Amino acid sequence: MPKKFDFSVNGKTVSVSLDNEETPLLNVLRNELGLMGTRFGCGLEQCGCCVVLVDGAPEKCCTKPIWSVAGKQITTVEGLGDAARPHPLQQAFIDEQAGQCGYCLAGILISAKALLDKNPKPSRAEIAQALDPNICRCGSHNRIMRAVEKAAAIMRAGASR
Amino acid sequence: MNAPLPGPLNDNPNLDRWVAFPSPGKVTVLTGRVELGQGVLTAMAQIAADELDIAIERVTVRSGDTDKAPNEGYTAGSQSIQFGGVAMRQACADVRALFLDQAAKVLGCRVDELSIRDGRIHRNGASTGQDYWTLSGAVDLTMKVTGSGVRKRVADLKSIGTSNARFDLPGKIFGESAFIHDMQIDGMVHARVVRQQRVEAGQCFAHQLRCARRARGADGRGDPPTRLGDRLVRLTVQAALELVRAVRSQSEVGPGVGE
Numbered sequence: 001m002p003k004k005f006d007f008s009v010n011g012k013t014v015s016v017s018l019d020n021e022e023t024p025l026l027n028v029l030r031n032e033l034g035l036m037g038t039r040f041g042c043g044l045e046q047c048g049c050c051v052v053l054v055d056g057a058p059e060k061c062c063t064k065p066i067w068s069v070a071g072k073q074i075t076t077v078e079g080l081g082d083a084a085r086p087h088p089l090q091q092a093f094i095d096e097q098a099g100q101c102g103y104c105l106a107g108i109l110i111s112a113k114a115l116l117d118k119n120p121k122p123s124r125a126e127i128a129q130a131l132d133p134n135i136c137r138c139g140s141h142n143r144i145m146r147a148v149e150k151a152a153a154i155m156r157a158g159a160s161r
Numbered sequence: 162m163n164a165p166l167p168g169p170l171n172d173n174p175n176l177d178r179w180v181a182f183p184s185p186g187k188v189t190v191l192t193g194r195v196e197l198g199q200g201v202l203t204a205m206a207q208i209a210a211d212e213l214d215i216a217i218e219r220v221t222v223r224s225g226d227t228d229k230a231p232n233e234g235y236t237a238g239s240q241s242i243q244f245g246g247v248a249m250r251q252a253c254a255d256v257r258a259l260f261l262d263q264a265a266k267v268l269g270c271r272v273d274e275l276s277i278r279d280g281r282i283h284r285n286g287a288s289t290g291q292d293y294w295t296l297s298g299a300v301d302l303t304m305k306v307t308g309s310g311v312r313k314r315v316a317d318l319k320s321i322g323t324s325n326a327r328f329d330l331p332g333k334i335f336g337e338s339a340f341i342h343d344m345q346i347d348g349m350v351h352a353r354v355v356r357q358q359r360v361e362a363g364q365c366f367a368h369q370l371r372c373a374r375r376a377r378g379a380d381g382r383g384d385p386p387t388r389l390g391d392r393l394v395r396l397t398v399q400a401a402l403e404l405v406r407a408v409r410s411q412s413e414v415g416p417g418v419g420e
Binding site for chain 2: 019020023027030031034035036037038039040076077078080081082083086090093094097099100101102103105106109138
């Protein structure tokens with residue numbers, strides 16, 4: 001008997017019916033809701049490319065059972081912005097060409113957003129610490145650090161206007 | 162005698178496999194190489210822009226289209242630019258030469274009076290009203306590459322050697338379907354290989370299939386598992402995973418069974 005799970009994704013209420021309440025949130029996002037931006041990497045909560053915000057906190061969702069997010073608010077990379085209205089982080093990542101294969105970027109953008117939401121002026125060490133759970137095997141870290149710093153500056157300027 | 166053609170041009174000699182002028186102001190170049198994050202599609206566009214004398218913004222790169230693009234085999238071994246890029250460069254140089262020949266015919270002048278600026282033909286520096294797109298109906302790109310088009314001198318390159326923004330990055334940054342496993346095609350099925358230890362392979366698969374058939378009642382998702390090669394096939398990723406789990410739980414094998 002399928003069970004129904006209600007939660008919010010990128011500000012919209014969604015409802016999914018699933019036989020298996022242990023189905024990971026990542027599979028639901030990708031397979032049921034068609035949101036392909038959050039990537040499946042290791043499937044073991046080791047690589048960080050599946051990080052989404054759950055009630056504002058960055059969490060890996062490749063093994064997170066769907067029952068555990070019922071009633072919660074999920075934000076994925078699609079919820080940050082799009083080409084027409086990019087989030088300052090997305091614009092900064094494009095400006096700095098911060099990525100090589102790009103597979104880790106959705107998770108990194110989300111982890112960076114979680115950081116900047118609570119710390120508008122992070123030091124490089126704080127950025128590095130916040131992004132530590134996100135592995136970039138290509139080695140784009142320097143550009144990513146620059147992009148996050150740039151986005152933070154843009155957001156601070158925007159907030160003070 | 163011309164220097165030997167780059168390998169991919171021997172395999173794919175027709176110019177229309179490499180370059181097309183689909184609509185006014187637009188150029189499409191086709192490559193058998195695919196984007197793995199190395200930026201190769203952007204690099205191909207830079208090569209085409211320089212050799213065709215057009216702005217890179219006019220260039221669309223079509224990659225890995227097995228009906229239309231050149232078959233260049235694998236994208237591997239740091240060979241995309243060394244072979245595929247050189248081939249693209251020569252193909253574009255040949256195309257440019259063909260268009261200049263045609264322009265000289267139409268304008269009744271010598272080729273060496275002509276130059277191309279962002280796709281427009283100039284004669285002794287002055288606009289002629291002709292461009293790639295006005296001439297494209299009269300230039301047959303189904304012909305084979307000859308290698309006679311003279312490639313640009315390094316000093317004349319404008320885009321190559323600069324860090325052009327990558328074409329593929331925005332899609333990855335905005336969370337679009339950017340990777341092969343983001344593709345969803347009608348009727349697509351997903352498969353997992355279930356490996357067992359110790360048991361002989363054939364026996365093992367027959368056993369798995371029996372287990373899977375037994376499991377399908379609980380699974381509740383339509384047709385019995387299909388045999389496709391040696392894989393267990395289901396319509397969705399999740400159903401395939403659950404099938405694997407069901408097989409494991411009913412198999413008389415211990416832990417260590419992999420997916």
